[in-house]
Amino acid sequence: MEIAIIASKRNFENKLIAKEAEKRGLNVKYVNPRSVRVLVDGDIKIYDRFGREIFDENVIALSRVERRVLWEGFTLLLTLEKIGYKVINSAYSLLIGQNKFLTMIHLLREGIPVPMSYLSFSLSGALKFIHQMGYPIVLKPIIGGKGKDVMRADCRKEFVKAAKYHLDKMNCVLMQRFIRHGGRDIRILVVGGEVIAAMYRVAASGQWKTNITLGGKPIPFKPDDELTEIAIRSAEAIKAEIAGVDIAEENGQMYVFEVNPTPLFRGLIEATKVNPAKYIIEYAMEMARK
Secondary structure (H helix, E strand, O other), X not given: OEEEEEOOOOOHHHHHHXXXXXXXXXXXXXEOHXXXXXXXXXXXXXXXXXOOXXXXXXXXXXXXXXXXXXXXXXXXXXXXXXXXXXXXXXXXXXXXXXXXXXXXXXXXXXXXOOXXXXXXXXXXXXXXXXXXXXXXEEEEOOOXXXXXXXXXXXXXXXXXXXXXXXXXXXXXXXXXXXXXXOOEEEEEEEEOOEEEEEEEEEOOOOOOOOOHHHOOEEEEOOOOHHHHHHHHHHHHHOOOOEEEEEEEEEOOEEEEEEEEOOOOOHHHHHHHOOOHHHHHHHHHHHHHHO
């Protein structure tokens, strides 16, 4: 059996996944979605940039598609699904999970608590709603990660400046009520309907963002039954077999604010000593046998 890691970068997580696959005797190949060519002519054939067919019959496609190649990755995953390959995570879960607003809609429809959110495609539309949300307001890129371009507005002047920036870059404004989480939130990793590991992410001194890439500190954490259920249901809501679920607590109420279908997990390893790559490969092998 072969594992095809669909990604544009060989980062820490992808290298660890490849290592775990090779330890189990699996062949591993990296496939950059931007490098493929697809021929539709009575059949569907996928080639690399040298004109060689990429995929054999006995292949599991493991999506590690990053936002930088979201459209190319989505197209490749959906093509592989239509050919008949097993794809983890699906093209659908990638598309929904990488869109913060669509994630909110899917979570809400499954009865999972989410922060008050508002999407507008104009500044005037955004300004009409700020009195209902109240300050502070968090503005997020609808597609983005690692805390980049996530802004907090504490007054109208700050809000207008941030909203104009988001409209210029992404043609929309995604607003969320600020959850007063005390500088700490929770990341839970779900693989195949089970919680594999969890951690607190504690914001660096003087910061409100908890992202590990921005200096947040990972702290080991054991979720209770309620949080375990919320995390599993959140992954299921976007049909993700592998997901990093981010949860914030305010006054005893839990809110899910992101379900990441391409989760990084260096911080989880540091905090818990659990190797998620092992569970990801074991799950992929289990799915291949079905």
